[in-house]
Amino acid sequence: TAANVKNGGRTPIAGIIHALVGFCILLFLGKWAELIPIPCLAAILVVVAYNMSEWRSFKALFNTPKSDIIVLLVTFLLTVIVDLTVGIEVGIVLAILLFMRRMVQVSAVTVLNDDILSEKQDEEKELENLSLPKGVEVYEVNGPFFFGAAEKFKEAMLQMGSRPKVRIIRLRHVPAVDSTGIRLFWQVIQDSSKHGTRLILSGMNMSVESMLRKAGVLDKLGEENICPDIKAALTQAAALLK
Template sequence: MPQFRRDALAGVIVGIVALPLSIAFAIASGVTPEKGLITAIVAGFFISAFGGSRVQIGGPTGAFIVIIYGIVQEHGVEGLTIATLIAGVLLVLLGLLRAGALLRYFPHTLIVGFTTGIAVIIFSTQVNDLLGLGIAHVPADLVEKWGAYLQHAAAFDPLTFAIGAGTIAITVLMPRMLPAIPGPLVAIVLATVAVTVFQLPVDTIGSRYGGIPTSLPAPHFAWVDLATFKELLRPALAIALLGGIESLLSAVVADGSIGGRHRSNMELVAQGGANVVSALFGGIPATGAIARTATNIKNGGRTPMAGMVHAAVLLLILLVAGQWAALIPMACLAGILVVVAWNMAEVHSFIAVFRTSRYDMAVLLVTFLLTAFVDLVVAIEIGLVLAAFLFMKRMSDSTRLSELGAADGTAEKLFESELGTVPSHVVIFEINGPLFFGAAQTFAETIRQVGDHHRVLILRMRHVPFIDATGLHRLQDIIRTMERRHVRVLLTDVRPEVQGSIQDAGLPMEGRLCPDIRSAIALAGATK
């Protein structure tokens, strides 16, 4: 089969898979169902056409549900449009600034923490529709939400729950029994037919939201004043970071499946452009979707054509069969989202982190709890800061400063070659690890303990990969302090990049740099 036909077939299959997910993500985010379809069509086409991955499938994802819902509750749909627009511009800037590689260094524990927190929230938001409790206004707060569920437990509707539970069973079991057939689509078709034919008294998309438009809206530009921009910058930044990370993770997974290599910066530019276009058409934030991308690859998609066909299929469904989507039961969508939440939860990764260091565990728990109980934006901000501080602590702990050679002047025994006798007036310290602001103070305090009988201090720096401004400042302080005590400071085995930093900082290094420890000891021996 020619590749074009394989791409077209993959695009049709992915479009069918994306249909229920796009509607479900939109409703769970607090917006009308057609916005999910519009996003999958417009942003999905843009990401495939211009992205840095040949097989990436874009559209709305579960990761955005929490932050979109929060923006809509506080700023309305217009505020969401503006935040999506700002996030798109930020992503374009990140791509143009070649920041694609930087997002790869986002801590894994942070990602596991907030994705698991998002999964808990997604599941919690679906309980009302899954059990048929009939709560008109579900509280946004997680604790209050579950309190409301308990208060309305008597309203439990077995028929609604049966539809939701059946959807979960079909969605989970279908890939194992008939992998070629999308489970969510089968569940939606069966549930919709059953509800329509037997006129079952359950909530549907139509009963709650009315009909779904059968055409794309005209582009509309939302003007942003300075005050609104300031209010929405933080959530927009969270959307940009979340979208950038998820799209690049998806691209990396895709690379491993097809043996390709994506262009991370181009991917960010395309993701940004897709979000700008989505905002213009009244859509919601979009990013690369790992599950839909994997479905594309599994069904033979290897070029951007598959993603563009996927968008065209969704557009055709919207134009021709959009009116029938109003018949879909809400319990069916809730069941699909429960499965999405379980797949997002990364339970195995969550447990695995608890077997590692207490630092990783702290970042994971703080990010998870803040996401679930406070706010996703706050969780990302505090999680990043905490991860950075703990990283600096670990780096500081890894930087060792040890005195070499015995006090009686015997030769250094810790290295492979004999260096000869170290004069008694010479003291040698070896620095192991980066000399940065986290370790600079400990370094300075240790060096200041050099005895008064010493006249030469040798700093062996062969294991110092870099030195920052604080480290340079402390080094300069040590040289000045030692000079006042009439102690000469020599640096040996300095790496070229570290030596360049020292010279750029203007530190007085004339007569202080030695190529190796032997020459430093020889020079020190001539100093009395």
């Protein structure tokens, strides 16, 4: 197959012809094919393996982050020493763990105050002339709202300590949410209801909104507490404080 691809075979027809030729050789020329010396076949396989190895690309991969290099070397060594299946399985597991670690690293939760709002006004026009009413807390989540971001959100709320009258969660930079994030939303809603805090969500994209709506979070929260942007959320918060 590798030799076929190297010689220009790109379509399914090339694979079919390759299979038919091999079948015909075994069926009609088998007694002559068995006379081919094994060293000759070995030499052909060595050349094909060398062409498949793409060692230049392999060398270039050593300029990637160390975690990727570890996955590469572990998969390579297990494939050579143990078995191809074992190498692939372990490599996939390591890649999944690495992906989860990176998702935790890129996610962040920021508690906005008047000073931070002033700093961000140059970057975001929608923050111009905005200030936080007393009794309102704004949490901005950046990155996928998976288990890592959920833990950071819990830590941010614990650090604040106080019980605000209105809590706004800004989700404009959240591309996706998983079951852990959905469970956290339910916990926040229950905690807010218990302590008399109103909860407002702002800036959700369609994907996140669809997930939360299917989970029943938005129905529990109420449509009036779902705002398209931070300005509308602060306006709603001011109305709730009256």
